[in-house]
Amino acid sequence: MQLRRLERQPQAFGNAGSITPSEIHTIEGIGYEGAILMNELATRLGVTKGAVSQLIVRLESKHLVTRSSYPHDSRATLISLTEKGKEAYQAHEEMHIQFYDQLRSQLSEQEIEIFEKCIGKLNDFLQK
Amino acid sequence: MQLRRLERQPQAFGNAGSITPSEIHTIEGIGYEGAILMNELATRLGVTKGAVSQLIVRLESKHLVTRSSYPHDSRATLISLTEKGKEAYQAHEEMHIQFYDQLRSQLSEQEIEIFEKCIGKLNDFLQK
DNA sequence: TTAATAAGTTTAGATACTAAACTATAGCTA
DNA sequence: TAGCTATAGTTTAGTATCTAAACTTATTAA
Secondary structure (H helix, E strand, C coil), rough: HHHHCCCCCCCCCCCCCCEEHHHHHHHHHCCCCCCCEEEHHHHHCCCCHHHHHHHHHHHHHCEEEEEECCCCCCCCEEEECCCHHHHHHHCCCCHHHHHHHHHHHHHHHHHHHHHHHHHHHHHHHHHC | CCHHHHHHEEECCCCCCCCCHHHHHHHHHHHHCCCHHCCCHHHHHCCCCHHHHHHHHHHHHHCEEEEEECCCCCCCCCEEECCCHHHHHHHHHHHHHHHHHHHEEEHCHHHHHHHHHHHHHHHHHHCC
16 A cells, blocks of 8 residues: 555656656666667566557656667667666665665664565565 | 556456456455445545545446445445445455465465564655 | 535546557568 | 568557545534
8 A cells, every 4th residue: 555655656856857656667677877679678667568658758758768779670769868867767776775774774684584585475476 | 566567457356347456445445344434435545535536436336335424424425335345345355365375375474474574664664 | 694614526637557550660481 | 572471669549546626515613
């Protein structure tokens, strides 16, 4: 329920203005350095290529990502982060790290280890 | 990500036909026995009263809940589950129990205990 | 008896998807 | 090499889930 709630609120990441949860997930999926094909990105995010296409249009209009052509196949499109996109990426990463640090300050090494194992099991179930 | 995906797919619960995630959450929020005011339900689900109002319209049209008047205040409406709604509730509970059993079969008592503690901490953070 | 408040409903708009039709390129095959 | 099929990505129409704000009706308090 808490996650559900969290996953709805737009947030500001860095200088990039208000970014929706799906937008930041997409930025996270593209990755800091690399360029990625639409297709791969869709697979990585677990959504259809149509969904990704729409997101990219929006992120492009916000100047967070750019498209470039893929040398070996002129049908394909490579997506990569702009400087502004990278800022958002890093601000988001920073948030993750802080979050993790906070959690770690309240739990022992061993507890974290078990927690991660349990999350892994949970994930296996959810995949089915 | 897995939760995100799971939280989108409609499912069948009992004889109640296809029920969306939000619908089953609402049913869960109403509770098996009691009757609840719109307002309380909205608070319990962590959404606006407008959202609940819309959900209740849909659930009523599917014959899963009924409205009745609140004796002490004629502005207020009590919501409760119909027989069909209760079936869906129980089928969903059953699913939770099975899920929990499966998880328990793969983890020790102690691991579960720590896991629950960590989830609690996580929840505290998310609330902020 | 107004005036302000509270319970629900309605409406318009945003977000986040999917499925399916579509465009354009690639690559095989006869 | 002409033609068929497969693939990459885009577009469109539709659905689900929500919010904010305007609204209706009933309550309460001055």
